[in-house]
Amino acid sequence: MSLYYICIVKEERNYTQMRKGVLEMCILSVISGNEVYTSDILKTLKDADLVVVEGTIYPLLSRLKNEGVLSYRWEESLSGPPRKYYRLTEVGENLLGTLRNTWLALTSSVNQIMNQKKSTDENDH
Template sequence: MNAEFVQNWFSQVKKGTLSYIILIILDEKEYYGYELVQEIKTHTHIDVAEGTLYPLLNRLKAEGLVESRWVEQESGIPRKYYVLSKDGQATLAEMKNIWSSLDMAIKKIQK
């Protein structure tokens, strides 16, 4: 097995699917950044480079797919919560369709 090739391929897959994973998680309820990282790790076992999450969230927000709001905390250090926007929900639905089609196609080829 070419481990290096597999590693590079997996990195690309992670990079390409992270925004999809984030949108799926944010469809359930609102999350703040650190909580979102933990949720991704719990469900996917993907070792997310935590700092890269914020540029991605910013991009999703700029695209109008997620919305954010600051919520004050007793500690005095507020949390920034993210949730899927209406446009984000519609986009996610379309992404799920594409993902299902792709999944079916790959399974068909693999048989």
């Protein structure tokens, strides 16, 4: 197995792990303040290049509902079966606030380190 192949596989794996780590926060953010149908969540994530397949999102929505983070209501549809619309509970809104604050602090710290390293590298040349 070539070193190039190992690097590519590791890069893809790292990207996938990072994306999974922020997916829950992104889903909660999409739902926040609204009642949202699953296809709208998927479209928003895909538009932001967080490509997610339905098989990934349904178990996550189910887990969040079971944890009391989400609730839903059914609505009849003229073009097919009834639709499930999700919204955040108070617990979900609080969780999103915590995740958002954690994310902002984390990205600020990472950016500081990355920019410091970049600036050091530029000064070395």
